[in-house]
Amino acid sequence: MNRNYKMATVAAGIVAIAGLGIGPAFAEGDFTTEIKGWLPGKESRHWNDLNTDNASTTVKFSGCKAEDSGGTNRFEYAALQLKKERQSFPDPVVDRDNNHCNTSTFGDLSSGWYYFNYSGLNGTDTTSYHLSVNTVVVKY
Template identity: 60%
Template sequence: MAAVATGAVAIGVLGIAPAFAEGGFGSSISGWLPGKDSRSWKDNNSDSVSTSVKFAGCSVDNGRFTYAGLQLKKARPGLPDTVVNRDDNYCDTSSFGDKAGGTYYFHYSNLNGQDSVSAYLSVDTVTVRY
């Protein structure tokens, strides 16, 4: 009887699908120029959570931070990686939608719309969810 009750509780708990991200990680950025890539992550697409990159505490050493141009890229072994989404991150959250399974990373493509700058980007907290 106890095994049946335990099984029913497990089914009840596991049967409710909370909106958890499959994975994620936290990091920071220190001294990046446009052209730099984040670390990569493997999305198994085992949920329907939007892939997102959240910045908090953004600054540059020379000039003014308005936004960082980000590209979400999908790695393709033996082929050039493909840009699947773009967003201007105003030190907030860039949401890229639910992505197919694969290996992804974000590419820092520009600062305030300029891809050739001598200002180094720093971000206190970077949170990636997928």
């Protein structure tokens, strides 16, 4: 096979794949924020997932701490509940994860408005330690 034929075949394959919509899944939206001094029960910013892609919803924490009165970091993990908004009804918990200052993955969600709720620290839902996270990245 000559070189030009190979290049033409590769180019045709790329065009065919792009035309079929096959390729890597990119999140349709994302935002970056921080958490300062949260106690259990606090909820994140809400976002609208239009479900126009096949990307999983993720919440990534980095730079986590929950200090006691002496300044000792007591953070092991933060319990998160992913919730979906519903009009005139309580918002159901769609999924849960214990975030160990890493990425929580919640899968490809149906369209709707979502948020995460900080529901506990290190296995308890009552704590006097305030959660702080330097960087929170939500992709949906």
